[in-house]
Amino acid sequence: MKFFKRFFEFYINSSIHVSFAVVALTLITYLSLNIFIDKTLIAFVFFGSITGYNFVKYAEVAGLHHRSLTSSLRWIQIFSFLCFLLMCFFGFNLSREVLLTLAILGGLTLFYAVPIFSRKRNLRSLQGIKIFIVALVWSGVTVLLPLFQIGGAIDWDVWMIFIQRFLFVITIILPFEIRDIQFDSETLGTIPQKIGKKRTQILGALFLLFLLCIEFLKDTFSYNMVIKTLCICVITTIGIYFSNEKQSRYFASFWIESLPIVWLLLYFF
Numbered sequence: 258m259k260f261f262k263r264f265f266e267f268y269i270n271s272s273i274h275v276s277f278a279v280v281a282l283t284l285i286t287y288l289s290l291n292i293f294i295d296k297t298l299i300a301f302v303f304f305g306s307i308t309g310y311n312f313v314k315y316a317e318v319a320g321l322h323h324r325s326l327t328s329s330l331r332w333i334q335i336f337s338f339l340c341f342l343l344m345c346f347f348g349f350n351l352s353r354e355v356l357l358t359l360a361i362l363g364g365l366t367l368f369y370a371v372p373i374f375s376r377k378r379n380l381r382s383l384q385g386i387k388i389f390i391v392a393l394v395w396s397g398v399t400v401l402l403p404l405f406q407i408g409g410a411i412d413w414d415v416w417m418i419f420i421q422r423f424l425f426v427i428t429i430i431l432p433f434e435i436r437d438i439q440f441d442s443e444t445l446g447t448i449p450q451k452i453g454k455k456r457t458q459i460l461g462a463l464f465l466l467f468l469l470c471i472e473f474l475k476d477t478f479s480y481n482m483v484i485k486t487l488c489i490c491v492i493t494t495i496g497i498y499f500s501n502e503k504q505s506r507y508f509a510s511f512w513i514e515s516l517p518i519v520w521l522l523l524y525f526f
Contacts, residue, residue, distance in 0.1 A: 269510050271333045276306035278514050281521040282399035288524050289418055298406050301347040304340040309366050311337040354405035362397045365390055392426040414475045424468045429516055431461045432500035432509045439502050461497040465490040489520040
């Protein structure tokens, strides 16, 4: 039992779970646009997400406590480095358009964690901007990369999917911000800090309602897609409703981050 507990903690803390969530959203794009799934890109997204997330989460900690890192963090460092090598390996087979887009999104990720305005200020520290940067990067990776890899053009439906993805990612970040409201510095200006928990939950529900309405604006309208979108919107709304400052340890980091995987599973019913 102790082994499974440690494995689960490593699974969460090393960003494997969130990377599966990013992969799930990428696969949803393939299925929504009815294009061939590129396994190389999927592998790159998986290992790249682990690399990027662990860099953002642990770069500062590793820099400050390099000689006194805990055993678990050292294993995460080693694992992240192996994922970085695999990311590079799969990256060699990506198109020029994908690599250019990755350079832009990677730059946002880098400046999200590394100070650029002063020794202590990065994009993450700018008031109210954190959630939008994360949503933009997730949307770019999961919507634009699959299309650019096949040389496809960005048409109306792609823009609709991009906006839907942006709204969805913002919405599933809200439970994290609600959880961290008692710990985050007031200078971050997160949405719950600005408008409170209850209004944040209402805002999340409104985002999801807008996401659902966008489904009716697509050129390739499908009642089947509307039902799938409605289901994930309802499930996500329930998740937001139960979000609070004293939520269980893995409520956000496991259950909320499982929502993209749940959305993908809906495509097989």
